[in-house]
Amino acid sequence: MMKEYKVSVIVPCYNAEQFLTRCLDSLVNQTLEGIEIICVNDASPDNGIAILRDYEARYPNVVVIDLKENVRQGGARNRGIEIARGEYIGFVDADDWVDLQMFEKLYNKAKETKVEVVSCDYEIVNQLGRVQLGKLPDRSDIYGTITEQTRPEVILTTGSICCKLIRRELLERTHLRFPEQIFYEDNCFNTILGVVLETYAHLPQSLYYYFDNSDSTTRKRNSMRIADRFKSLDLQLDYMQSKGLELKYASVINYIVIRTLFNTVTSYLGTSDEPDRKVLYEVHKRLKLQVVPENGRNPYVGRLFSSREKLHLMLFRFSPRLYMTFREIKRSLRLRKHKSFLFCG
Numbered sequence: 266m267m268k269e270y271k272v273s274v275i276v277p278c279y280n281a282e283q284f285l286t287r288c289l290d291s292l293v294n295q296t297l298e299g300i301e302i303i304c305v306n307d308a309s310p311d312n313g314i315a316i317l318r319d320y321e322a323r324y325p326n327v328v329v330i331d332l333k334e335n336v337r338q339g340g341a342r343n344r345g346i347e348i349a350r351g352e353y354i355g356f357v358d359a360d361d362w363v364d365l366q367m368f369e370k371l372y373n374k375a376k377e378t379k380v381e382v383v384s385c386d387y388e389i390v391n392q393l394g395r396v397q398l399g400k401l402p403d404r405s406d407i408y409g410t411i412t413e414q415t416r417p418e419v420i421l422t423t424g425s426i427c428c429k430l431i432r433r434e435l436l437e438r439t440h441l442r443f444p445e446q447i448f449y450e451d452n453c454f455n456t457i458l459g460v461v462l463e464t465y466a467h468l469p470q471s472l473y474y475y476f477d478n479s480d481s482t483t484r485k486r487n488s489m490r491i492a493d494r495f496k497s498l499d500l501q502l503d504y505m506q507s508k509g510l511e512l513k514y515a516s517v518i519n520y521i522v523i524r525t526l527f528n529t530v531t532s533y534l535g536t537s538d539e540p541d542r543k544v545l546y547e548v549h550k551r552l553k554l555q556v557v558p559e560n561g562r563n564p565y566v567g568r569l570f571s572s573r574e575k576l577h578l579m580l581f582r583f584s585p586r587l588y589m590t591f592r593e594i595k596r597s598l599r600l601r602k603h604k605s606f607l608f609c610g
Contacts, residue, residue: 270326271299272368272430273351277341278304281359282311284476289316291362293324297369301351305330305341313359339443339450346436353430360476361427367472371430378409380464381432384424387473399424399475401467408466417517420459421565426451428473435462448490449497456501456521460510491533491544495551498525519555520565526552527570527578534592542585549585 274292278285292302304317306329317329330344342356353375357363364370367385375383387399401424407415435441439461444450498521505511505518526548534540570578581588 268350270301270351271372272297272353272355273301273303273345273349273433274355274357274368275342275345275349276302276304276357276359277307277338277345278313278317278359279307279309279335279338279341280311280313281309282313282316284360284478285313285316288357288359288362289320289327291365292357293320293327294365295363295368296366297372300326300368301349302327303330303345303349304328305345306332307337307341308332308335337446337448337450339447339454340445342450343442343445346433346442349433351433354433354436355430356427357473358427358475360478362474362476364472364474368430370468370470370472374466374468375430375432378464378466380409380466381435381462382429382458382464383466383468384429385468385473386471387425387428387475388471389475389477391477398471400469400471410464411462416459417514417565419462419465420456420514420517421520421569425473425475426455426458427475431458444497444500447496448493452494452525453497453500453504457504460504460508460514491529494525494529495547498522516563516565519563520569522555523552523563523566523578524569527574527581530581530588531577534589545585545589549581552582 276288276292281288289302289304292300302320302324304320304327306314306317314329314331317327317331321327321329328348330341330348332341332344336344338358346354353372355368355371371383371385384401386401389397389399391397401422407418407422411419441454441457441461443454501521502511502518505514511518530545530548533544566575577588580591
């Protein structure tokens with residue numbers, strides 16, 4: 266008879282050899298009894314599989330799946346879901362780590378509140394050890410049974426997939442899986458999860474640690490990854506349309522599209538010395554096609570975009586060329602100020 270677990274944690278592994286020990290140590294030392302750790306080696310070219318096999322040999326609750334063909338993070342997570350035996354499922358990226366009490370606290374919260382999904386806050390740690398808090402908005406009014414009034418807030422404010430514990434029965438009942446062979450697969454998964462879940466709770470504690478690794482494949486930006494942003498976005502829109510939700514959640518969908526396009530522009534320009542103007546004009550074209558509901562005003566854009574973001578959004582929507590000129594002027598002024606400071610020093 267197969268052993269049942271309280272929680273299955275799925276860890277997709279690709280080119281994370283130097284971080285694996287830190288990640289796995291935080292998992293095998295969890296205070297929760299009854300935890301399964303599923304490590305999926307996604308045809309990684311490094312020596313990570315040796316580390317995974319070592320942990321598998323030493324810990325009976327560690328399971329290693331060694332894929333011979335790369336399926337990217339979404340595919341690796343799906344392979345883990347297929348064999349998971351936990352009542353709840355969690356996800357951890359191989360270059361991150363978690364608080365030793367994370368899964369005990371999330372599991373207890375889930376059982377106490379009898380919810381399908383429970384989330385927590387997180388911290389971002391860069392290569393210098395500096396910490397930035399990633400806290401979800403205090404929305405205690407949306408916890409518990411989700412209503413049609415609170416569902417839009419759940420879709421938009423439930424945070425990262427790695428800060429969640431999801432009841433396995435929900436994934437089986439809805440057949441919810443990650444898109445495969447694309448980046449930004451978690452964006453699509455999160456949106457659909459917000460649509461299908463019925464009960465939700467949040468634990469306002471920082472229990473997950475994101476490592477801001479500039480060399481990570483998920484942090485890099487290029488034209489192919491930008492194209493994957495569009496694919497992930499289109500999958501979300503296709504799902505909403507297939508369920509007849511495009512009118513019911515018009516403001517939510519509009520916000521998701523605008524936020525995705527805005528983040529695409531800012532992240533791409535921030536990490537590309539010579540950005541492809543075709544990419545920028547594709548974003549601009551998609552942005553111009555957006556018909557803002559609510560009589561020309563979207564309440565989520567108004568509330569969830571900062572004043573600075575609204576200014577950048579307005580300028581880019583008016584003219585990408587003018588926006589690029591604006592950014593170049595700001596960049597030149599910053600460099601001039603920096604050089605003046607060095608000279609004075």
